[in-house]
Amino acid sequence: MRVLSVRRPLAAAAAAGCLLLSAAGHARPVTIEDALQSGTIANTAIDPTERWAVIEYARPYASAPRFDFDLLQPMMTTELRVADLERPGPAALLFPPEPGAGYAAGPFSPDGRRIAVYRLTDAAFSLGVVDLAARTVRWFDVAPDISWEGRAVGWASPRRLLVITPPPGSLPHYVRMQRAWRSLPPRWESVALGGAAPAVWRGGRALKDQPRTQPGRLLRLDVETGAAEVLATGRFVDLEVSASGKYAAVLERGEDVRLQADAPVHGDMGVATFRKRLRLVPVSGGAAASPCPGCDLLQGLLVWAPNQDRLLAYARDDGQAWRQGRLIDVDARTGRLARLPAGFRPAVVGRPEIVAAGWMGASPVVYGRTDGATRDDWWRLAGPRPVNLTGSLPQAPMAGVSLAGERLTVATPAGGWSLDVDGQARRLEPRGVAPLAPWSRGLRRRAGHELGRRALPVRVREAAGDRLHDLAAARAVDLPLPDGAELFAYAPRRGAALVRTLSPGGRQALLWITADRPPVSVLAANPRLSDVEPPRAIPVHHTAPDGRPLTSWLLAPKAASGAPAPPLIVVPYLGQIHSRRPQVRIEGTVRDQWEALHLTGQGYAVLLPSLPLPADGRGPGEGLADRVLAIVDAAARQPDTGSLFDDAQLGLLGVSFGAHNVLAIITQTDRFKVAVAAHGPSSLITKWGEFGLGRVFPEAEIPSAWSIGWAETLQGLMGAPPWEAPDRYVANSPLMHAGRIRTPLLMVQGEFDSMSAAEGERMFSALFRQDKTVELAIYGGEGHVFASPGTIRDYYGRVFAWLDTWLQADHRRTQASSAAALSRPIPSPRQISLSGWSAASMAARSSTPSAASRPSSR
Template identity: 35%
Template sequence: MRPLLAAAIAGLCLASGPSYARPFTIEDFLALEDIGEAAITDDGRWLILERLPPYGQVGDFGTDAWLRLGGRKLLVADLKAAQPALEPLFAQAPGAGYVAGPISPGGERMVVYRLHARTWTMGVVDLSTRKVRWFELAVERQSIARTAQWRDDRNLVVIAAPAGAGPSMLRRELAPATLLPAFWRATAKGETAVSAIGAGRWLTLRTRTPDTRIIEVDVADGAERLVAEGPFLDLELSPDSSSLAVLTREEDLPPARELVSAVLPYRVGLRIVDRLSGETRIPCGQCDHLPHLMSWSSSGHEVLSFAREQGRSWEEGRFMRLNRSGSVQVIDEGRPKLAYHVTTGKTASAFWMGDDPAVLVTSADGRAQWRLATRDGSIDLTRRFATTPARPVAADARFAWFLQGGALWRTDRRGVASPVVSRVKAVAPGAAFGDGARATWSSPPSFADLRLDRGSASSGVVELSAPATQRTVAARGGAALVASTDDRGVRRLTLHSAAGKPATLLTLNRHLGAVDPVRMEQISHVGRSGRPLFSWLFLPSDTSAPPPVVVVPYPGPARGAPSTSFLPGQENPIANVQLLVGAGYAVLQPSLPLEAGDRETIHHVAEDILAIVDAAAQRELVDGQRVALWGHSFGAYTVMMAATQSPRFASVIAMAGIYDLASVRNVGPLHERLDPRQGASIAWTAGWTQDAQANMRAGPWAHPDDYVRNSPLFAADRIVAPVMLVHNDLDYIPPWQAEQMFGALHAQDKDAVLLTYWGEGHGVRSPGNLRDLYVRALDWLDRGFNGAPRGALPTPAPRPPSAKR
């Protein structure tokens, strides 16, 4: 389904529960249930829902991205029935996981995927008979890509893995478990066991992964037709289905010049493939395309993309109109406004209004603008808005719809804006399984497919009662499925329709009705720039005295609401709020804005965190003299930087972090060293270090002082708090980052512990490992909080500087 485009959280409402309650424990976490995606068919007849088993019953914890697919089941409800009820869509094996794919245009069939014994297969279910036909195809599964699309109700186009192989993402995750023992056995037998990558004149030394296949499948008779073979990643059928726009994995990126970096380690190409003949055109042969933007114009003559030339930075990239004949037209409406996304790195925003592109650019005065490029000139679509929305919620040839100031606005092609519905809390487009995030980002739905959670009857939307914490998970045809979660984490899925009263179809996490509720407080404060900010404090429901506080920072965009992962009932295994609140602590999610190119905020992060803590302490919400830090990934880097700046922290837990920016730059994960065909992430780590969160802007050989100043390893002598470092052997961030930091603390006889969890990736997933982690972490926090109060002021900047060159 398409994800929720906007959401507001007004607070956590109190739930009716038993007269007694108990603390939330790790066993409660392991029993958490959830839902995956949901959709209502176009005719409004069927609601289809993915139900996830309790976390601890997944079965196979040996993968990261595929973990929550295990044990997943598909449910269906007939919305035309007098009392709709969820039931299995078809008979599903107990040990397998099932995932919903795209629904055919007429709503007769749906693609389904099955994960069983680490094997991924595709099937098609007839929604009227509930019978499934399985195919010997392993359809690729990418994080943001579309890999299966219906041409009509009978024919399906897919990107399939090479014959006899599984999807590349699954092969990548399983490489250490399968290849490493094989290499050890080969060496033990006296055989060769080696992998190799190169640079400079040897850049092409790495063996390329086998090509994927575009296959058209007749799901009625099972016939399969090969359309093309190539390094295909993502596909989009043209409106007339005669052509496919496809993104491709091209050669590894060379480090052409100092500031060129990327999140993806290879150039992304774009090809236009004739569906019948397989003839291929490459409109911009050496361009590197951003993978989140690829969409056809209404007429199907052009594809909208954003690309850069070889050796150029993304800031020098341009929006492009790529004609299916092979010609290219650059869209020059001003400097593109780029953003950073954790999945795809740099992102540029654009969409079609019919056959005219609208692009997000920055004007000469620094204001963001949505500019519509037409044959008659250029129009600023959002000139009447106080702030420019990041993207539209709907668009067609005549209008674009934006959320602004809590209302839904319609803008015509002249830039004339008018309000459509006021007091909108959330917008959910009609759902479409298997679209992929790229399709959502680059192709806004039509207004007819939108459903709003508040509005008038005349707007054609469903009126919802709007509980405090809710999200619309599916909507179409006058019906909406809403997930509401209370302050304990009990989640109810309620069907709303214009025809009758709301009906609860499913209740998840009933066991949480017996645990203590979580109380949430908004902390208002002023940022370093003078901007008003909000941070979020989570508290035990009943405390006799202000509790100690665990701060869980992650610098980034300013937040108007807490992260969903912090709310009750969420499957967040790292610094879980309910577990920490259940242990008697308060948990603070601080708002620490970090803009692109900002390298100074991190040097004041302890001061900024403690200012928010002090604001909460002044309200007697927390004990401001007992403050601990817990960070993961970039959050771990943040807490270690904070620990070098102030002696006030009682203890620190840092998981999966980077502590020496120079040594992490230009390294790749273990699976790539074992199987270089999977790619070489050297450009990815260079991109993260230079252009993304670290913001170093150059290599360590050019500016060594900056790398030293921004790496907590080189300020380890200034750390006072006890530090628990946690790192996993399969993390794509090298485990030696934690080993280096631990070694620095060990050499100075400082209090520190290093935990290594084996078989884990960037997070801890195994129930046994999670039980162990929280026993150790809660003991660590208890020992820190029960020690003597510490100082109150941040300390000076780290020393000494890097040696002069």
């Protein structure tokens, strides 16, 4: 880690990653160690026969053998558990985990006897198959590929598994990208020995010579004999097997999506950087077909009809925007595309883009509208005239919809309806339902992009407590839900469910609930958190710039008796609207960096402001300080929040795009006494066109499209390249206004940050030249989200120390001094000191200034 600091003698009431004393009584605030030492109950799935439940359980985060897998890091602590639902009870290990390995669950076989599993180690990513009854696992010499949105594994029969693999001898591209830094030392060594290690990109006429990734394979694997046969070769990124098991639909990587000089990057064109071509592969062998040549497929919607070999997908012609695309209905037996009704447009929403569709018997069902319609609805596309299934309903949501057989179930807070093939609606009781979809994370993809084959239950809010109802079940399912329970897996034939409960502090329990028996505990986590008390969350009501009502949230720590109101830390993130009460609690992982939770644990009040992206054509930075301070003032005036913080003691903390927001705010106001900006860009001009660590893999794609799209049409909102809108870029780049900054600023970057560390270096240099108070910490080996427990401890200790230095800390006098906790050695054999600027030396150099002598920044 490198730390650069320019400041007057100041220092830190060096706050800690670990508070040693709790507040009055048994309840205590959360600490960094609570997060590092906590596990979580994650993905849970029930097999098709409803006999087995397989659970991904992540052990305490700090127990991982390594911390250099970026977004795959949670897998390194995950083990697999299994519960027998015929004899519900505590879940057992599915198989003994190996030292240095982490796991994830894949799909069940159609007969429910087996489940595919994945194993990640420092050197390999492997596929295995578990016999659920015998609890035995067989590992194959096969590395399934991983892509951002697609699937790489699917069952064609109870013993045949289809697998997309990377090129022979290569790790999956996604794994290599998450550890891109490991490709650097061999390049350096080559140069050190007199060789060359160029990475070359080409454009224009030379683009045809750009190196490409080597093709992978689609394998058919016999899980009983281990025999593998290559069905097709190509640069495949997604896979879906038909219900009959006779065909595989695969998406293959095609040509790059060329950037258009006269149009913003991404935007209406979508975020895809390469075309995706459809191939249909016979599972028994034979030639693959390309039924839609020239079509660019939307990754995320590949859904087979339940009783026919027909595939529903969404495609556009090369060069079209996604909203100009169309649904395609492909008969795999003949390769023919059915003609769908003209004048109908599916709704294309989100980024990456989503089209919601499925099958009602033999007819496609899709969310969208006909020409001239004023709202999106669910339509059945059969014959020349589409049928509006939800046109008679007061609401037609895209989410909260499930499809079983020939009935569509729609659940909204206003009520639930069951719709037949003609759109005849039957009101379902009780009223006041809310959709309840199983919670999941990990390697599963496409959740919410397509309609499932099973109806989903709904949560019903009742005065006596919440209940789980299946509105479309053949027999009534009516289950009482524990307070705050989340649905993890549902067994409709058994009329039962697996739900997870979380205590306010972070204890977790996975419960098997049925109608006729008390809940059975299947798995529990984090009993040590029984005394943790999370902050209170109080709504703050205000209006948006356009006059619409908004709600922000004030998080208030438990105050000691007689203590003054604490300082307020505002955590902005432009584009985030907090319409629901924030779930500020330990989830067993620190990868989300719960700044708000840990700030309240240190005694600060925290404001989470709702900040819609500007719709007036201005960029993200203009007028942002006034918007944020208006919310602070609204909270100060509101009777139930005004006494919970000191509005004369304000600080800012932002992460990623939130860091850019922080930098913009302190160029516009001096009202904040301190600021922290972590992992953010200081200039839209310099962020535009950056490669990041994509520079390591020129064969993968031209990486500049991502940063260009971010600056022009995503969060940057510039709408054009810098040479076409220079004034707009200057107005929204805090670096160009560094002369206005007077707020003491701590900046934090990772060495391999996707928001390049150079962004922090530029702003530091601008303030350094002006002799402004600033500190920059660049953490070696880290990316955009910190991974190592040592880094996390140091980061939070540094942040707390910086805040305590510049804000009145009287509210914390009743808490333990944290300097000793911060300066103690990090309990890790992998700690390496790269400089004298350790957290311990920082604390040793620091002394807490009094209110009278507190330094002021320039």
